[in-house]
Amino acid sequence: MISRNRYLSKQKWDQLLKALPYQLPTSVIGHSVLNQPIYAHCLGKGPKKVLLWSQMHGNESTTTRALLDLFNHLHSISGAKLLEGLTLLIIPQLNPDGSSAYNRLNRNNIDLNRDALDLSQPESIALNEVFKSFSPDFCFNLHGQRSIFAAGKRGKPATLSFLSPAADDKKSLTPARVKAMQLIALINNNLQKFIPNQIGRYDDTFNSNCVGDRFTSLGVPTILYEAGHNSLDYDRNFTKKMIFNALITGLNAIENGDYLNYSTAEYNQIPENQKDYVDILIKNVDIKTDTGLFKNQELSVLYHEEKKGESVYFKPVCHRFSEHSELLAHSVFNADQILKVSMVEFAEGKTIDIF
Ligand SMILES: [Zn+2]
Structure with a gap:
């Protein structure tokens, strides 16, 4: 079996952006090991700031494809309204070398999501610099997961998964962590009508070298989004739509503060992923x-x-x-x-x- 959509090289992504009927504000935040530019797009001038990055694992393209739909939405009237309350900084391909090679790792065979403390790689340094200078109120860490996960023991396939990463070994409910849990609880609640019982939650064992854990420990609520599997959709086109929904839902909730009506208990009720x-x-x-x-x-x-x-x-x-x-x-x-x-x-x- 073959998928023509899952491979999203830097070259292909650049072409997709060029074909847009409008121009995105673009800056270069650093360069990869192979000296490819890492692009970021800053949209909106609102008071609440959200930093989003995708394809830090180069073979996880579904969330990047959903970002293209997000750009189009933000260009519409309702999207423009959302941008009155938000400033978004979006990095579609943090790992351009891995994206072109269809590799999880970067060109030096380092997992960028295990390099948050070491900062041994140019891509990790670029993200860390942006994190410090942009000073986000929320972060969205966008990934894709394998087809092996069930939402709960012998549950339905986990089409979407989320995690509010721990901020310390004790998995303390720090203010940042609570906010991330509340936001995920809201997203889960809103998405259940599209994918009932197909949303899972990842294990929250603390790892200070994971980016989400690191940023949460620094006091910024960080949400891990995972694009998962549904039925025989190996192209992940349906999943891409669900990720887009979950992105819009999450951003709206940050803008209007609705996530504050949700509890950490509702987050904990989301079934934990099993490799079933x-x-x-x-x-x-x-x-x-x-x-x-x-x-x-x-x-x-x-x-x-x-x-x-x-x-x-x-x-x-x-x-x-x-x-x-x-x-x-x-x-x-x-x-x-x-x-x-x-x-x-x-x-x-x-x-x-x-x-
Ligand atoms: Zn990943």
């Missing part, structure tokens, strides 16, 4: 391993993503097998519907031949 999904479950498979032959098994299969030209190829690989799988799947097949062979020689991570 695989991409494909194949029933009635005969499996051969080093230790023997196993008849009528259930084989779970994950897609591994590989960039091929301008597309992302989803390569099916063996994950696990058992008589009755505990895992849920986005697709379920009988062996004769999908396998090209009558028996699978199993090794974890091995590619399998499917129709």
Whole structure:
């Protein structure tokens, strides 16, 4: 299977911005390891300031695509009204090298979301400088997650996930953290009508080198947005719409202060994400391993993503097998519907031949 939308290189993004019928105010906030400019767009002159950044992990493009819809919305009459109350600083691709390579990491193989204290990379330094000079009231840290997450134990797929990162080891409810929780509770409440029971919450173990944890510990409410999976939408077009909704909802609530009507308890009621999904479950498979032959098994299969030209190829690989799988799947097949062979020689991570 192939997706033509998931790969969003710096070049492709630059072209998309150039094709807009209006010009975005653009500044350069730094340069990547490969000396590519990192762009930011400042919109609005309102009193409440929000800093948003996306594609700090280069292979997580869905939220960046949603930013294009956000730009268009902000150019409309209702969007312009929103900008009377807000000043937004938006960095669509914090990791342009990783975006062009379809890689989570930057060119030095560093995870920029584990570099908030070390500041060892030029991209991390650029974000940190912007954070200090812009002095935001809120931050939106925009990411994409794998298709393996359920919103709660054996729940529906987590199409969106959120986190109010901890500010310290004790996971204290600092004022910044409470605000982030309240805002997420509002977004969750408003989005349930579109994706009932498909919103999850991430584990809040503190890691001072994660950007969200770091900024929260410095007193700025930071919301982690994760674009997740829905049904067979591997292009993540539906998810992109939901992210756009969640962005507008969050920004409106910051502008009008409605999030203050929500509680941390409502945040805690959002189900925690569980790794309960695989991409494909194949029933009635005969499996051969080093230790023997196993008849009528259930084989779970994950897609591994590989960039091929301008597309992302989803390569099916063996994950696990058992008589009755505990895992849920986005697709379920009988062996004769999908396998090209009558028996699978199993090794974890091995590619399998499917129709
Ligand atoms: Zn990420």
